[in-house]
Amino acid sequence: MALFRQLDEQISQMLALLNKDDRWLIVINADPDALGAALALRHIFKRRVLDVGIGHINEIKRPDNLSMIRFLRIPTRKIIPNLAAQYDKFAMVDSQPHHNPAFDQFQFSIVIDHHPILPDKPVNAPFVDIRPKYGATATMLTEYLYNLHIRPPKLLATALLYAIKADSAGFERSFIDADVTAFKYLTKHADPAILNRIARSDFLLDWMRYFSRAFYNLRRIGQGLYAHMGKVENPDILVIVADFFTRVYGVSWNVVSGEYNDKIVAIFRGDGVRRDVGKTAASLFGEIGSAGGHKGAARAEFDLAALDGKDPESFIVKKLSRGKTQNVQRI
Template sequence: MSYFRKLTQETTRLTQMLGREDKWLIVINADPDAMASALALKRIMVHRVAEVGIAHVNEVKRPDNLAMMRFLRIPTQMLTAQVRTQYDHFAMVDSQPHHHPDFKSCSFSIVIDHHPITAASPVTARFVDIRPDYGSVSTILTEYLYNLRIRPGKLLATALVYGIKADTQSFERHFLEADVKAFSYLTKSADMTLVRKIIHSEYHRRWLKFFSKAFRKMRFVGQKGLFVYMDTLESADILVMLADFFTRVHGLSWNMLCGIVKKQVVVIFRGDGIGRNMGQMAAKLFGDVGSAGGHRGAARAEIELAKFGDKSVEEVLYRRLTGSKLPGKEKCPLTA
């Protein structure tokens, strides 16, 4: 019996798409799972095509992502028009073409993902493998490597281990037996010391001030929800950091962290995976005005700031969430 499920048809179709003269660019919205998956797909392609590169559409500022890139030598670069013209084929991992405006500049032939599929935005690439039940795309790419008899080296195995760990929140968020099997298989080749170094690089010192601001601005929604509007921020990663932090607060089952980042209103959702489905919640609240969706325990929405006109962004977001007017300022529960 095979350790992983057989992907004979998938690997045959995938490898048949890779020509010796082809130049492939793997495009990602860089986070641990996306970077690890891109590195794995590059390993599959590298001896089958003329050239393969990795490019990201987002600014990489989170310390753990920067540490991952540095320690594991992930050769990703910012996607620009100049970079794009150097390649004639495009692949995507851990995203779908409608997830980010900058993806529209590429015509994708390969899409491998684990985010839910929406009827409003079907994926029409030549090769599509989307498995919403999987905890990480790193697991999917590990299965491809195994089926192609490619044993990942130390750095690739370490990247995939961290990708699985990050997207399943160390198996506290949704995962399958396949994710556990992949993690176990990869740890035999991975450098767990490097994994710990990446984990311990989670916060910028200058970000600590945002915890204080979040505590002052947080508003409870019912008995188990939390809403926090953080005004203008340098990076959406700050919202992700805070949203992940609030998931550890006893008695809260979900939170919604919001802010303005470069003329985009970004909303980050986190849940315990038991109650509300965050992906459905994001799509219901903001799918009509921007890109919105995600998993049961984690989701994201992005709306152009211009769509709010002269209205208060905080007021509009709160009203969409609760159906009621934003209440007056409350005392911080930590000091009341």
């Protein structure tokens, strides 16, 4: 009995798009799952095409992401026009083209992802493999490697292992049997010492002031928490704080928002039981920006100008409380 599902058809379709003369860029919004999946796809491509690189659209400042890049030697670079111009084919992992306006400049030939599919925003590319039930895109790429009879080298196995661990929040978020199987399989090939170093890279000392700001601005809205951080140096800090608030007893969801590059970014976290925060984010903010995600983790992003001068914090409070501001309490 095969360890993973057979992917003969998918692999044939994907490999048919590769040519020895092509230069491919794997485009990501860098986080652990995207970094691990991109490294795996690069490993598959590297002997089948002329050149393959990894490029990220976001600023990378989260310590675990930086540790992954450093210790696992992930050759990703920030995408600028001069970099993109060096490539003629583009692939995407752990995202879909509508997830960020920065993706609009690319015509993707390959899209591999595990986020929910939005009926009104179909993904059009020669090869599309989207499996929303999977806990991590890294699991999908592990299946690709296995089907191609490629044993992942130590650093690649460690990257994929940490990616699954991070995106499933240690299997506290939604996952399926394939994620567990991939995790067990990769454990045999990964470096536990490096994995531990990456896993312990949680916070930067400079971020402590943001936690202080979050506590000061914290509000209780029904069974959830909300904090607006004002201007932030990087939206990754919003993710860190939102993840922290998931540990508060008796709270089923939380939202942490902030202002970054003339945009409002709101990070949603939930227990995945009482409400689907991906659907919540899409319903509240989908009309004015990009919004959506999973049952337990989601994101919304929209232009500050869309508020027409309204206070961002008050605007989001009203949205989250459905206009019933009497249910909002400062903590």
